[in-house]
Amino acid sequence: MTETNPDEMTFEQAMAxxxxxxxxxxxxxxxxxxxxSLYERGAxxxxxxxxxxxxxxxxxxAITLDAEGTPKGTKPVEGL
Structure with missing residues (x-):
């Protein structure tokens, strides 16, 4: 059985x-x-x-809100 690379997993898959x-x-x-091996995989x-x-x-x-508290746009987040 080949293990999926954790870098390719969704959060939900990795958590499960x-x-x-x-x-x-x-x-x-x-x-x-x-x-x-299990410990290394878990890490x-x-x-x-x-x-x-x-x-x-x-x-x-990064989500900015207007005066009413609704999202009005997002600011770019460095590194994403």
Missing amino acids: ELEQVVAQLERGDVALDESI KLRKRCDAKLKEAEEKVA
């Missing part, structure tokens, strides 16, 4: 797989070598989730 990895590690019924998935959350936060922060 991360939850599976954590559940496997918490059960404690996997061999040490497999545990290490990559967590990094992807963090990046996608930061990206979403920056987009939300």
Whole structure:
């Protein structure tokens, strides 16, 4: 089975797989070598989730509101 590159996953996909990895590690019924591989995979998935959350936060922060509180446009966010 080939694993999807976390950089190509949506936030939801990465989070779902991360939850599976954590559940496997918490059960404690996997061999040490497999545990290490799972931990490494989990670290990559967590990094992807963090990046996608930061990206979403920056987009939300860039939305400007008018006096009535409705969006009137967005400001470009550096680095996106």
